[in-house]
Amino acid sequence: MPDFAEPIARLIDELKHLPGIGQKTAQRLAFHILRTDAEEALALAQAIRDAKEKIRECTVCNNITDTDPCFFCSSATRNRKTICVVEEPHSIQAIEKTRQFGGLYHVLGGALSPLQGVGPEQLKIKSLIERLKGGVEEIIIATNPNAEGEATAVYLSKLIKPLGIKVTRIGVGIPVGSDLEYADEITMLKAIEGRREL
Amino acid sequence: MPDFAEPIARLIDELKHLPGIGQKTAQRLAFHILRTDAEEALALAQAIRDAKEKIRECTVCNNITDTDPCFFCSSATRNRKTICVVEEPHSIQAIEKTRQFGGLYHVLGGALSPLQGVGPEQLKIKSLIERLKGGVEEIIIATNPNAEGEATAVYLSKLIKPLGIKVTRIGVGIPVGSDLEYADEITMLKAIEGRREL
Numbered sequence: 161m162p163d164f165a166e167p168i169a170r171l172i173d174e175l176k177h178l179p180g181i182g183q184k185t186a187q188r189l190a191f192h193i194l195r196t197d198a199e200e201a202l203a204l205a206q207a208i209r210d211a212k213e214k215i216r217e218c219t220v221c222n223n224i225t226d227t228d229p230c231f232f233c234s235s236a237t238r239n240r241k242t243i244c245v246v247e248e249p250h251s252i253q254a255i256e257k258t259r260q261f262g263g264l265y266h267v268l269g270g271a272l273s274p275l276q277g278v279g280p281e282q283l284k285i286k287s288l289i290e291r292l293k294g295g296v297e298e299i300i301i302a303t304n305p306n307a308e309g310e311a312t313a314v315y316l317s318k319l320i321k322p323l324g325i326k327v328t329r330i331g332v333g334i335p336v337g338s339d340l341e342y343a344d345e346i347t348m349l350k351a352i353e354g355r356r357e358l
Numbered sequence: 359m360p361d362f363a364e365p366i367a368r369l370i371d372e373l374k375h376l377p378g379i380g381q382k383t384a385q386r387l388a389f390h391i392l393r394t395d396a397e398e399a400l401a402l403a404q405a406i407r408d409a410k411e412k413i414r415e416c417t418v419c420n421n422i423t424d425t426d427p428c429f430f431c432s433s434a435t436r437n438r439k440t441i442c443v444v445e446e447p448h449s450i451q452a453i454e455k456t457r458q459f460g461g462l463y464h465v466l467g468g469a470l471s472p473l474q475g476v477g478p479e480q481l482k483i484k485s486l487i488e489r490l491k492g493g494v495e496e497i498i499i500a501t502n503p504n505a506e507g508e509a510t511a512v513y514l515s516k517l518i519k520p521l522g523i524k525v526t527r528i529g530v531g532i533p534v535g536s537d538l539e540y541a542d543e544i545t546m547l548k549a550i551e552g553r554r555e556l
Contacts, residue, residue, distance in 0.1 A: 167411075194413055204376075211399075253385075
């Protein structure tokens with residue numbers, strides 16, 4: 161006896177491929193899609209198709225975009241002397257939300273991870289070095305503050321500093337609004353190391 | 359300045375219409391869809407379309423199905439003398455998982471809720487009464503154990519008992535495997551009320 165009719169089972173199965181979506185959540189989403197009006201469900205299906213068809217990588221910075229070059233690379237008002245290096249495109253949005261960074265971006269497509277077979281060749285490092293020739297004065301490395309992100313930051317720093325370009329790393333420490341009581345020891349250590357004079 | 363390219367923003371927006379999916383999760387899912395290979399993403403889009411196009415309501419029991427009558431109503435081996443009444447189609451799967459119920463189902467499409475404008479007319483009660491003429495001996499009311507579900511159970515019981523048909527209600531109490539310490543007082547009360555002789 162089948163638990164669900166075939167089209168429902170297949171929808172649940174496809175939804176389960178999404179990150180963080182298990183059997184229960186997939187069922188809940190599938191039943192929602194079945195209950196909702198056809199227009200809304202088909203709008204979701206169409207949005208998935210459109211996103212896959214229209215979104216590509218910017219040939220300059222590797223950000224995902226529907227125009228090439230992307231919004232940032234083609235902007236006349238962004239500061240072209242500073243490039244912020246991130247692992248993945250979604251990091252860009254986190255930085256843009258601060259409204260304090262007016263420079264360009266460069267998406268590496270990941271971080272160095274020898275165990276997972278990710279070496280410098282697998283990342284968009286060559287194209288970053290190419291971009292440095294255009295009068296870049298500072299590289300801000302905003303890879304994630306974990307082992308792979310730190311290794312990538314050190315690697316890039318050794319590569320870029322000799323070119324006479326300033327290389328900086330985003331600050332690591334206790335998040336604003338949180339309580340020291342809940343900070344893990346490594347973050348706490350980094351926060352002390354990264355202390356500033358008042 | 360847009361946070362995301364239009365197709366990404368639209369995909370995030372459509373994903374946010376799903377239950378339990380907020381901005382952050384929608385972004386995570388959208389970026390996953392963009393990262394994944396085209397085939398898998400389009401399979402999800404197609405599964406949504408297919409589910410909406412092929413799935414309809416069973417004209418007998420209102421279960422969602424790709425055949426009409428549905429799997430249960432058209433089965434030759436199910437016991438046609440017992441009908442289990444549920445609020446929504448997904449309740450059927452929870453009951454089927456026990457492998458102990460061999461009867462038919464009837465989906466009401468909700469529960470009585472005067473505050474939300476759901477009266478007997480809005481539920482599939484008339485068609486349930488019609489079905490009782492076919493030699494049904496027992497109605498098991500498996501609406502949810504909350505105010506609306508209980509009200510619906512009482513309403514159906516008053517309607518069906520006079521027809522000489524046995525009406526039962528699923529047991530309410532402490533879930534198997536849980537600890538009494540964590541039971542809320544209403545569940546505890548119901549568990550005591552629903553005690554059985556050993």
